[in-house]
Amino acid sequence: MKKAIIITFAVIAIVFLTSMFLNQSSAQVSQPSPKDGTVSKPISSVVMKIAERSCLKCHTEGGNGMAMMHLNLSNWDKFSPEKRADKAKDMCKMVSKGKMPPKSFREKNPGAAPTQEEVKVICDWATSIQVEKK
Ligand code: HEC
Structure with a gap:
């Protein structure tokens, strides 16, 4: 009889811990913290993937001061949407010209620079988020 009670408690504890764990991980998904370098939704996920490889090392908190x-x-x-539009356009410009990521970074990290295809992805995205200037 005693055993049954202990098992019941164990089961409750496991269910409780599991649900806490699940809650926590879903909370993390919906609110990425800037600390771990995550940038949330507004940047298209395809662009984000490219940026993770090519840009975030310098262009996020803890990165390169100048960058x-x-x-x-x-x-x-x-x-603001205006600022996003502006920055996205800048990002497109820099990668199109091959100015970003910087040459030294590309030399140290072969394969880190966006491919032609990826440059197009960034630029198409930049175009897609442009806002009308008043
Ligand atoms: C190795 C570090 C590094 C990486 C990686 C890097 N950048 Fe930069 N970025 C810089 C620095 C440093 C500056 C400031 C350059 C300057 O003032 O000449 C800069 C400036 C910029 C600017 C502003 C340019 C201007 O003059 O207005 C843009 C836009 C930019 N980067 C986009 C990107 C994008 C997009 C990527 C990824 C494809 C990227 N950067 C990757 C270091 C980096």
Whole structure:
């Protein structure tokens, strides 16, 4: 009889812990913290994937100071639509010209630079989020 009670408690504890764990992980998905370098939704996920490889090392919190002054992707959430449009256009421009990621970075990380295809993805995205200027 005693055993049955212990087992019941164990089961309740496991269910409880599991649900806590699940809750926690889903909360993390819906609110990425800027600390771990995650940038949330407004950047299209395809673009994000490219940026993760090619840009985020410098252009997020804890990255390169100069890079952050121009473009801090950790703060993307806080940008106005106008600012996003502007920055996205800039990103397209820099990758199209082959200015970003910087040459030294590309040399140290072969394969980190966006491919032609990926440059197009960034630019198409930039075009898609342009807002009408008043
Ligand atoms: C190795 C670090 C590094 C990486 C990786 C990097 N950047 Fe930069 N980025 C910089 C620095 C440093 C500056 C400031 C450059 C300057 O003022 O000359 C900058 C500036 C910029 C600017 C502002 C340019 C301007 O003059 O307005 C944009 C836009 C930009 N980067 C986009 C990107 C994109 C998009 C990627 C990824 C494809 C990327 N960067 C990857 C270091 C980096």
